Amino acid sequence: MTEVDTGDARVRVAIIGSGPAGSYAAGQLLSHSATELHVDLFERLPTPWGLVRAGVAPDHPKIKSVTRIYERTAEHARLRYYGNVEFGSDLTLADLRAHYNAIIYAVGTPVDRELGIPGEDLARSYAATDFVGWYNGHPDFSDHEFDLRGERAVVIGAGNVALDVARMLVLTHQELARTDVADHALEALARSKISEVLVIARRGPAQAAFTNPELLELSELSAADVIVDPDELAMAGGTGDAEADTKARRNVEILREYAIRPQEGKPRRVTLRFMLSPLAIEGHGGVDRVVLARNELVREQDGSLRAQTTEERIVVATHAVFRAIGYRGTPLTDVPFDERRGVIANTGGRVVAPEGVRHGEYVVGWAKRGPSGVIGTNKKDANDTVARLLEDFGGGRLLAPAPISDAALDRFIRERAPNVVDYAGWARIDRHERERGASQGRPRIKLTRVQEMLAAAKRR
Numbered sequence: 001m002t003e004v005d006t007g008d009a010r011v012r013v014a015i016i017g018s019g020p021a022g023s024y025a026a027g028q029l030l031s032h033s034a035t036e037l038h039v040d041l042f043e044r045l046p047t048p049w050g051l052v053r054a055g056v057a058p059d060h061p062k063i064k065s066v067t068r069i070y071e072r073t074a075e076h077a078r079l080r081y082y083g084n085v086e087f088g089s090d091l092t093l094a095d096l097r098a099h100y101n102a103i104i105y106a107v108g109t110p111v112d113r114e115l116g117i118p119g120e121d122l123a124r125s126y127a128a129t130d131f132v133g134w135y136n137g138h139p140d141f142s143d144h145e146f147d148l149r150g151e152r153a154v155v156i157g158a159g160n161v162a163l164d165v166a167r168m169l170v171l172t173h174q175e176l177a178r179t180d181v182a183d184h185a186l187e188a189l190a191r192s193k194i195s196e197v198l199v200i201a202r203r204g205p206a207q208a209a210f211t212n213p214e215l216l217e218l219s220e221l222s223a224a225d226v227i228v229d230p231d232e233l234a235m236a237g238g239t240g241d242a243e244a245d246t247k248a249r250r251n252v253e254i255l256r257e258y259a260i261r262p263q264e265g266k267p268r269r270v271t272l273r274f275m276l277s278p279l280a281i282e283g284h285g286g287v288d289r290v291v292l293a294r295n296e297l298v299r300e301q302d303g304s305l306r307a308q309t310t311e312e313r314i315v316v317a318t319h320a321v322f323r324a325i326g327y328r329g330t331p332l333t334d335v336p337f338d339e340r341r342g343v344i345a346n347t348g349g350r351v352v353a354p355e356g357v358r359h360g361e362y363v364v365g366w367a368k369r370g371p372s373g374v375i376g377t378n379k380k381d382a383n384d385t386v387a388r389l390l391e392d393f394g395g396g397r398l399l400a401p402a403p404i405s406d407a408a409l410d411r412f413i414r415e416r417a418p419n420v421v422d423y424a425g426w427a428r429i430d431r432h433e434r435e436r437g438a439s440q441g442r443p444r445i446k447l448t449r450v451q452e453m454l455a456a457a458k459r460r
């Protein structure tokens with residue numbers, strides 16, 4: 001007997017991506033009191049929470065505890081979680097436009113920005129994005145290998161990702177073994193010979209992108225001294241900037257303390273260098289050295305300070321380079337992309353094509369504004385986009401798909417993506433990982449392959 005689908009006049013929103021931005025957007029839509037909105041949350045991996053699972057460093061469990069908020073959202077009666085569904089292949093934009101009143105892209109900015117210098121592609125020159133994905137057990141990076149047999153590594157960039165990479169390279173095995181770091185990384189890092197990590201900032205201490213707690217945290221490393229050359233700090237001119245903000249002033253204070261603090265003779269070192277730009281990465285068969293230019297700061301017309309290279313060169317021998325200079329988005333099939341900014345083309349969260357606003361399509365998080373801010377920044381960001389969506393809803397500017405019942409839509413999605421992992425499936429993966437971890441005093445032992453995740457999702 002054929003089931004007759006009389007449909008259902010629900011207002012449906014599809015969110016693509018279950019990281020912080022997508023999860024906050026879902027929570028805000030569900031708490032909208034005037035209309036009962038229904039949210040389907042799609043995720044490419046079987047596991048949710050985006051960069052909270054695959055980006056936040058394993059030694060930052062407090063930051064990861066934000067997932068409790070996302071869990072409450074995901075358990076809401078009007079939300080359905082569809083893991084292991086890829087936008088553009090399993091489900092197309094046309095599919096979503098046919099079934100949802102609105103689509104919110106929350107896909108982040110997944111790839112590394114390029115330095116654009118010779119030698120960037122040499123063996124042992126690594127994108128921080130790859131290293132971060134690898135140590136966090138992201139399935140796309142689980143087979144990567146990192147050669148940690150040299151004594152020195154150079155990290156290019158002065159942001160929090162550079163600090164995450166530096167810390168991960170100098171934490172002890174005991175410290176790492178308490179975390180949810182991927183097992184393959186735990187083993188490889190235990191064999192690492194790296195004893196010195198140089199973090200290279202192209203501008204001065206007052207312009208560094210580190211946040212205060214992350215910079216201060218270096219002082220807590222049990223096996224690594226933090227080294228800052230007082231002459232280099234002075235050369236950069238301290239804050240150098242009367243209007244330097246609170247974060248910058250505090251960063252400068254912390255760095256000054258590091259510069260005068262006696263070294264404790266710990267076996268490893270993290271050295272922070274300033275006013276240096278990489279010009280080339282050189283070596284035979286792999287990275288042997290980095291050629292750096294000494295910089296000076298030049299004030300631009302808009303008041304900002306830009307690094308400008310001088311004639312002075314510094315050559316640093318190193319076995320590996322980690323490039324941590326920020327992330328970039330990648331285009332989604334059929335979705336307008338702003339190549340210059342590396343984000344989905346949008347104004348205030350409304351997706352825009354060359355011919356004008358794409359009604360019913362929205363963007364949140366890094367895919368909207370670029371890779372900036374901390375996790376909480378995505379809350380306000382999502383709120384702003386959701387407000388636009390609700391305005392458009394009020395104004396009758398959302399999509400008007402043919403009504404469909406929850407069950408029929410669910411069947412349609414499962415036909416397109418037969419290996420969907422629903423929230424109960426994720427809960428089983430989660431429990432399995434936590435149980436494996438508990439036996440070793442760890443928060444969880446992550447599954448790092450999609451097939452293993454699918455098996456755990458089905459296990460009763």
Ligand code: NAP
Pocket residue numbers: 114115156157158159160161162164201202203207208209210211214277278307324325326327371372373374375
């Ligand atoms: P970021 O904060 O934007 O820092 C990028 C760094 O790379 C800047 O110091 C930048 O210097 C430098 N850079 C850019 N292009 C360069 C080039 N061509 N040569 C040399 N240096 C270059 O990016 P991120 O570290 O990837 O972090 C992304 C976001 O995630 C940030 O908002 C960060 O705070 C956040 N995050 C937070 C945490 C945490 O809260 N614990 C952890 C990780 C990441 P200029 O300033 O001179 O451009």
